[in-house]
Amino acid sequence: MATAAPAHVTPDAGRDVRPLSVEGLTIRFGGIVALQDVSFTVRPGTIHALIGPNGAGKSTCFNAITGIYPPTEGRILLGDKVLTDTPAHRIAALGVGRAFQNLALVGSSSVLDNVMLGRYSLTSGGFLAYGLRLPWTMRAERRHQERAAEICDFIGIAAHLHKPAGVLSYGDQKRVDIARALAVEPTILMLDEPAAGMNSSETAEMAGLIHDIREGLGISILLVEHDMSLVMGIADQVTVLDFGRLIADDVPAVVQKDPSVIRAYLGAEGSQTHDAPAAPASAPHPQPDEKETPA
Incomplete structure (x- = not known):
């Protein structure tokens, strides 16, 4: 596991860790709406989780932030820098780093x-x-x-x-x-399914690493993750998507009791008997979705 960052790894003094703002983001593929008017902000120095059932639009949102998909409407900002319509390599140079679900080493x-x-x-x-x-x-x-x-x-x-x-x-x-x-040298690190394919011990180590990166480097972290116990254990803020729409955006304790979130994960009947999608004992984990673009 990582430990507190030594001085030579800590970001330069005065480095500007800025909020990442997604404002009214809409993405359409032909007649299919993948994201509809989604807005949320990743505050500087926080761990922010983006969750939702399969096909909710999480990867589409990640791809828009990193310049792979151009928004149909809305905009994305890192501080006062507009990322919308910025080439992917320039977005990286502005301070956005991304690790992928499917390893491409x-x-x-x-x-x-x-x-x-x-x-x-x-x-x-x-x-x-x-x-x-x-x-x-x-x-x-x-x-x-x-x-x-x-x-x-x-x-x-x-x-x-x-x-x-x-x-x-x-x-x-x-x-x-x-x-x-x-x-x-990002000011915000984007992690796409960091615990996918890991057992419980490896997942715990990954959770510790994510926490240590935030604490040691002082950067923001935005992650997509299906393991709800990991998300609820380390996230400061959780944004929930369902069918391309934002249905919740709050601290973990509030999100896991939100009726809209429970319905999205468990269905209407499940919401009557389950309190939250957070714990593995009370809610099944959805399987990682390889693609969220329309079939």
Whole structure:
């Protein structure tokens, strides 16, 4: 598990951790409305969960924030910077890091090289200059490698730095993916199903890691997650979507007792006998949805 960040991993003094604001976000795919007038704010330095049943629009919302899907209506801001219609690579450079549900690591490359992929958005020369191996690019690359190694140390994978990413355990590969997202030096880290495919022990470790990232780096975290015990245990704020609409946005204790949330997860009959979708003993966990785009 990660520990409190050493001084060399802590963000620069005076770094601006700004709110992420989603305002009236609507996304349509042809005649299908994937999101309808969704608004919420991730406050600086908080862990904010975005939850909902399969097909609720969670991944669509994530893809809009990171520039993959253009909004039909509404806008997205990071502080006073408008992310709407901004190219994905520029959004990363503005301070948005994302780890994905489906791992997309280069299995034959080292852990360090995989994490370094997140640093290239911060370089000034681009791939061509680095490919020519000009002296100034080599000095810059060494500095970026040192920083990537520091991030791996903080995440708890320093011992695997020079191993092929593909030989690591699933849990450690998840950590590599998170380290790569942190390599862009984000002020907000977006985690898509960080505990997907993990057993209870691994999920507990992931919850601890997410908490330590927030505490150690002082950044905001927005996560999509189906494990309700994890969400209710670490989130400061929970936003709930159902059929592309926002049905709740409050602290976990309020959300888990909200009748609209209970109906969304359990159906009308289930809401009469179950108090909340939070605990595994009282509510079945929905299975992770691979895609939320229309079929």
